[in-house]
Amino acid sequence: MHEKCGVVGISLDGREAARPLYYSLYALQHRGQESAGIVTHDGFQQYEHVEMGLVGDAFDSEDLAALNGPQGIGHIRYPTEGGVNECCAQPFSVSFKSGSLGLAHNGNLVNADEVRDTLAALGHAFTSAGDTEVIAHDLARNLLEADLVRAVKSTMDRIHGSYSLTIMHDETVLGVRDPQGNRPLVLGELDDGYVLASESAAVDTLDGELIRDVKPGELIVLSPDGAGYDSYQLIDAPQTAHCFFEHVYFARPDSILNDELVYDVRRELGRQLWEESGIETDVVMPVPDSGRAFASGYAEAATEAGAGTEFAEGLMKNRYVGRTFIMPTQDERERAVRLKLNPIKSTIRGRTVTIIDDSVVRGTTSTQLVSLLRDAGAEEIHMRVGSPPIVAPCYLGIDMASRDELIAADMTIEEIEAEIEADSLAYLSIDAITEALNRSRADLCLGCVTGEYPYDVEGEATDRDVTRPTVGRETSHGD
Numbered sequence: 486m487h488e489k490c491g492v493v494g495i496s497l498d499g500r501e502a503a504r505p506l507y508y509s510l511y512a513l514q515h516r517g518q519e520s521a522g523i524v525t526h527d528g529f530q531q532y533e534h535v536e537m538g539l540v541g542d543a544f545d546s547e548d549l550a551a552l553n554g555p556q557g558i559g560h561i562r563y564p565t566e567g568g569v570n571e572c573c574a575q576p577f578s579v580s581f582k583s584g585s586l587g588l589a590h591n592g593n594l595v596n597a598d599e600v601r602d603t604l605a606a607l608g609h610a611f612t613s614a615g616d617t618e619v620i621a622h623d624l625a626r627n628l629l630e631a632d633l634v635r636a637v638k639s640t641m642d643r644i645h646g647s648y649s650l651t652i653m654h655d656e657t658v659l660g661v662r663d664p665q666g667n668r669p670l671v672l673g674e675l676d677d678g679y680v681l682a683s684e685s686a687a688v689d690t691l692d693g694e695l696i697r698d699v700k701p702g703e704l705i706v707l708s709p710d711g712a713g714y715d716s717y718q719l720i721d722a723p724q725t726a727h728c729f730f731e732h733v734y735f736a737r738p739d740s741i742l743n744d745e746l747v748y749d750v751r752r753e754l755g756r757q758l759w760e761e762s763g764i765e766t767d768v769v770m771p772v773p774d775s776g777r778a779f780a781s782g783y784a785e786a787a788t789e790a791g792a793g794t795e796f797a798e799g800l801m802k803n804r805y806v807g808r809t810f811i812m813p814t815q816d817e818r819e820r821a822v823r824l825k826l827n828p829i830k831s832t833i834r835g836r837t838v839t840i841i842d843d844s845v846v847r848g849t850t851s852t853q854l855v856s857l858l859r860d861a862g863a864e865e866i867h868m869r870v871g872s873p874p875i876v877a878p879c880y881l882g883i884d885m886a887s888r889d890e891l892i893a894a895d896m897t898i899e900e901i902e903a904e905i906e907a908d909s910l911a912y913l914s915i916d917a918i919t920e921a922l923n924r925s926r927a928d929l930c931l932g933c934v935t936g937e938y939p940y941d942v943e944g945e946a947t948d949r950d951v952t953r954p955t956v957g958r959e960t961s962h963g964d
């Protein structure tokens with residue numbers, strides 16, 4: 486299960502934007518490893534470099550030197566289930582009658598096919614199956630008839646789904662977040678300009694100051710001289726739909742999302758896990774690295790409650806092995822877990838163990854972990870999970886398993902416990918999530934743990950009053 490993308494946009498007062506964009510993409514590398522791209526503008530023309538691979542492999546000094554101009558956007562992308570896909574690498578860029586346009590998208594539209602069909606009927610030719618190109622074509626068309634802000638509003642009125650975008654129209658950099666704010670986007674200030682990024686860790690990397698989250702439905706326009714920005718609240722939705730998994734898993738622990746440090750949220754979730762299903766064992770250990778903050782909160786709460794549980798690292802990670810989900814077959818994924826983690830036998834042998842992970846998707850990793858610990862001599866193995874069971878897929882920009890691959894889609898917790906051969910298994914409740922995030926259920930996306938989505942996803946239930954917009958070209962440009 487992985488985030489598909491990270492985006493960034495920068496506008497500086499004269500300094501070249503290519504290197505700061507490159508460093509920002511490095512800071513966002515956890516959000517995508519398939520491709521990396523940067524598009525810049527020097528006031529006269531657009532420059533672009535998009536390549537497959539990690540950020541460090543996609544650019545060399547010459548590539549960066551050729552990306553001229555103090556404004557630019559960047560993107561990193563994660564492989565889809567079908568494997569690498571060069572046509573969908575971003576930013577997507579296009580030149581048209583009113584100038585040039587570059588677009589970087591994090592999220593997933595649920596009505597991209599309808600918008601594409603409408604535009605195709607009007608003569609637009611598409612080169613990819615991606616929804617970013619759909620947004621780019623729609624926006625380019627609107628820019629022929631309206632100013633920048635009204636053109637963006639018109640596109641927002643037509644598209645439906647999850648999107649955090651950084652856009653470059655000639656030398657102007659924009660950031661837009663969908664009306665329900667499903668994916669994150671933050672605004673930061675640098676000494677000589679402004680930055681928009683998926684996560685505040687990218688702002689930190691540039692030695693900048695986080696200003697705030699871009700609001701759901703808001704458009705931020707960075708001034709081309711790097712001196713400031715304008716904000717336009719283009720759509721006000723009655724509810725938000727923040728992806729709770731950003732806090733649980735996707736975002737870096739050192740990022741601040743919705744005014745909360747992700748690390749603190751994860752520790753609080755770990756504390757709640759102890760409150761809800763704590764069990765006294767000799768040792769509590771995280772699955773590295775994803776379970777670390779949860780395990781530290783869990784162990785702290787256990788100690789406060791007087792449990793004699795020791796917090797220890799019992800599994801060592803080989804940092805040079807690729808993430809398991811890059812492996813395309815189940816067999817290779819299983820082998821990769823063994824390559825990736827090695828137990829510290831002296832911590833485990835003859836002891837009762839609680840192992841803490843952030844989530845369970847297919848159950849493959851959990852089964853392998855329990856087997857590893859058993860082989861290392863654990864007397865009992867209790868698994869605690871820092872999120873509720875995942876029962877449905879994600880249609881909103883997360884590369885998750887399909888429904889029939891999700892272990893919790895058709896198995897009870899007791900059945901999963903037996904399947905992974907743990908002595909006990911417990912998940913965190915949805916109420917604990919809403920409490921730790923300080924948000925009501927109505928303001929979060931919980932689609933993958935409830936099967937009810939905050940957007941109108943074809944063939945799925947929704948937990949709120951949402952309808953897809955009418956996609957015809959008669960949509961007005963608004964105020």
Ligand code: SF4
Pocket residue numbers: 667727728729730731878879880881882883930931932933934
């Ligand atoms: S379905 Fe799950 S992973 Fe996807 S956006 Fe919603 S909460 Fe996040």
